[in-house]
Amino acid sequence: MLTYTTYVAPSKPVVSSDLPPGETRRMWSPTTATLIAGDRHAVLVDALMTRSEAQDLAGWIAAKGKELTTVFITHGHGDHFFGVPEILARFPSAKVVAAPAVVEAMRGQLSPRWLDDFWGTRFPGQLTEHPVVAEPLDGKLVLEGEELTTLDLGHTDTDSTTGLYVESIGLVVAGDSVYDNIHPYLVESGNDGLEHWLAALDTLEALNPKAVVAGHKPFDGDDSPRWIGETRRYLKDFAAVVERTHTTEELYAAVVEAYPDRGNRGVLWNSARALKPLA
Secondary structure, X not given: OOEEEEEEEOXXXXXXXXXXXXXXXXXEOOEEXXXXXXXXXXXXXXXXXXXXXHHHHHHHHHHXXXXXXXXXXXXXXXXXXXXXXXXXXXXXXXXXXXXXXXXHHHHHHOOHHHHHHHHHHHOXXXXXXXXXXXXXOOOOEEEOOEEEEEEEEEOOOXXXXXXXXXXXXOEEEOHHHOEOOEOOOOOOOOOOHHHHHHHHHHHHHHOOOXXXXXXXXXXXXXXXXXXXXXXHHHHHHHHHHHHHOOOHHHHHHHHHHHOOOOEOXXXXXXXXXXXXXXX
């Protein structure tokens, strides 16, 4: 039987002077990478962002004693694939694959607008100088005779997102379609984005999974399927608050009041800034 374990890269500082009310610094959300393993071989889902955390991830994988055959990328945001070169340095025979639409989104992240102006300014000196883009997944992804099913989820926190379903153990590796007690990234939620995201959550829930790994979660996150419903509740609450507020500050404060214990208010501030003007 296949098994899974999840590495959680801790929250890390972001270089930014755009601080939410009451916050003294900006942080990036803790981010997951999941290893699905058989007797001898393994598949990694997502590869983190900075060189140092990806090197730590590679060492963690090596300690499992499995041959890494494949790295599967769930979606095109750089914090889930910039770490690929460090993984390949340790496991040079591994193939890096993603759904074709995800491959195109990854290429978009390497434009100067994103790689230099967004990622580079926030994490200076911490990112690879030679980012790797996945190859389009051609056919099925199989690990020791068991198919790992690619889930086409469409728009969740960005366009063209996917997940991975391991039916034999009831596992969904959800990428950023599910958030575990972290504020979701909603900057790209315009143009009916929330409705598409809710439909994606319905797709996941219909699988009746036993475990769901969120793309962002605390170190002690429990991988409970309940985070599908909790993400749905957050999105609906957020949409309702958008309708009754007028400024960034009002939107931000109302969501903090509703979800005071969710991690990384900075990403909530980004979402509010994208949807409402500053007072």
